[in-house]
Amino acid sequence: MAHPMVVTKSAKSVTSVSPEQEPASDLANVTTQELYRELLGRFHEDPHRDGLLATPSRVEKSMEFLTKGYTQDPTKILRGALFDVDYDEMVIVKDIEMFSLCEHHMLPFWGRVHVAYIPNGKVIGLSKIPRLIDVFARRLQVQERVTRQIADAIQEAIEPQGVGVVIEARHMCMMMRGVEKQQSATVTSAMVGCFREQPTRAEFLSLVRQPAAGI
Numbered sequence: 325m326a327h328p329m330v331v332t333k334s335a336k337s338v339t340s341v342s343p344e345q346e347p348a349s350d351l352a353n354v355t356t357q358e359l360y361r362e363l364l365g366r367f368h369e370d371p372h373r374d375g376l377l378a379t380p381s382r383v384e385k386s387m388e389f390l391t392k393g394y395t396q397d398p399t400k401i402l403r404g405a406l407f408d409v410d411y412d413e414m415v416i417v418k419d420i421e422m423f424s425l426c427e428h429h430m431l432p433f434w435g436r437v438h439v440a441y442i443p444n445g446k447v448i449g450l451s452k453i454p455r456l457i458d459v460f461a462r463r464l465q466v467q468e469r470v471t472r473q474i475a476d477a478i479q480e481a482i483e484p485q486g487v488g489v490v491i492e493a494r495h496m497c498m499m500m501r502g503v504e505k506q507q508s509a510t511v512t513s514a515m516v517g518c519f520r521e522q523p524t525r526a527e528f529l530s531l532v533r534q535p536a537a538g539i
């Protein structure tokens with residue numbers, strides 16, 4: 325299907341600069357699938373062999389999916405899922421699966437997200453938290469930023485007393501290349517409001533470490 329992003333954006337720059345002067349701008353008129361076919365050739369493959377014929381179209385669809393967070397609005401997702409409560413203890417949702425792509429190598433990193441907050445009159449419908457995570461994870465990311473963005477979005481949506489987000493993830497760019505460390509996990513955290521204070525932070529982290537009790 326579509327490859328509208330590349331084409332429309334650049335139409336102007338192509339007409340204003342002649343292809344002879346600025347050959348790079350030619351790429352603006354090339355479809356995403358053609359770009360992937362070209363890349364296959366550059367990585368010593370034959371893009372015309374049977375097994376690879378449909379690969380450019382598959383990769384295009386796959387990349388559209390893996391980066392669809394750019395077109396999603398976290399406030400829209402949370403709208404209609406905010407509820408008034410007079411509960412003021414910690415709400416914690418842990419072990420939420422997350423898949424993302426590192427922006428340095430465009431290789432996957434994946435792991436688990438733990439989210440907690442202490443309400444201040446409002447809570448978020450529980451099913452919305454994984455969707456919120458996906459809005460930020462389905463982009464090219466660094467783990468530190470996606471952690472922070474999740475915390476900030478919750479803070480903005482319900483202005484709780486505080487928010488804590490911890491992500492434990494493994495990075496393919498470390499496991500398959502570079503240092504080739506297979507077992508190392510990267511842990512990042514973002515603490516807002518009362519989660520910056522020691523007792524709350526410690527309670528959150530100890531709840532994260534507890535196994536899920538077989539439920």
Ligand SMILES: [Zn+2]
Pocket residue numbers: 426427428429430431495497498
């Ligand atoms: Zn990387």
